[in-house]
Amino acid sequence: MRYKLILILMITTFLVSCSKKAQETAEENWYDPLPRQSWSAFERVDTGQDWFEVYKISDNTFAIYEPNQWQEAISYLLLGTEKAMLVDTLQGIGDLKAVIDKLTDLPIIVMNTHTHYDHVSSNYQFDTIYGLNMPYTLNNTKGHNHDEIGSSVTSETIWKNLPDNFSYDFYESKAFKIDKFVNDGDIIDLGNREIQVVYIPGHSPDSVILIDQENRMMMTGDSFYPAPIYVYSDSASFQDFFMSAQIMFGYRNDVDYLLPGHNETMQPVSYLNELRKATLAILNPTTPYEQGENRRAYDFGDFSIIVKDPLDFGIRTGD
Secondary structure, eight states, X not given: OHHHHHHHHHHHHHHHHHHHHHHHXXXXXXXXXXXXXXXXXXXXXXXXOSSOEEEEEETTEEEEEOTTBTTOBEEEEEEOSSOEEEEOOTTSSSOHHHHHHXXXXXXXXXXXXXXXXXXXXXXXXXXXXXXXOSHHXXXXXXXXXXXXXXXXXXXXXXXXXXXXXXXXXXXXXXXXXOOEEOOTTOEEEOSSOEEEEEEOOSSSTTOEEEEETTTTEEEEETSOOXXXXXXXXXXXXXXXXXXXXXXXXXXXXXXXEEEESBSOOSEETTHHHHHHHHHHHHHSTTSOOEEETTEEEEEOSSOXXXXXXXXXXXXXXXX
8 A cells, every 4th residue: 555655646746747847848938928818809800811910900000910920020001091001011921912902902101110120021012111311221221131130030939820932041131122211200191191200219220100190099119019128239229218218208198009019009008108217217226127148127017128238328329
């Protein structure tokens, strides 16, 4: 009897150990939180491509979401009566042009919130692209080869629904041409829908937000999303980001929803105040942070901000 009890205890211990290991393995996957519950609030639109998930978030606005790659990038299609604006073009993995053609037959204007590769890599598919006239932007229009960006698109960073004709080995971001330069404060009229361009550098030197006052929306790109916000690259500037957060806060009475470039859409405008307070907290030397290699991560609950260490307040790199 004693040996039976020992055997039972050994088996039980082994099973518990296996269960814990399986749980730990599952928790290590970046895609474990998916699907994000917030997307279930919107109407899903079938466009015939599994790589993208398309949602109708208002009568004249669609979100095109890439949930199968770790960055979970989001593009937006804004419909006017005469034209449509495509805000960002994602990573160039699926056929974005085919998706847009299923959603509208209006002429398309591409307007990027900034020119990091995960926001511009399908630009080449479209005829009309607006952008800023600055060296950083113009350099990024040349595209990025596989050696520069291939590490972000691998079997470890993508978990399902990869298009059949896609190859990891040849992934690149193709060059594109800006057809019209826009400036801070410009209004782009889509026909009964005006979109204001507001320059807010920080995450990148060419970051903008797009304000749709009629529909009470702000497209924030990577200047806000409910996840870690990166302000630590060589071309990023926390000093600029700090000032831009104050500019964004100034539009709090003009919009109700923030439409970020990653993870989740239609976030409450109250985050503008939280973002403003977060940037102020980072300037306070008593605010706790997690130390990384040449960077600091400040946790503010639903989002965090990762900055350089030492903090680059008063220092600007990049043009």
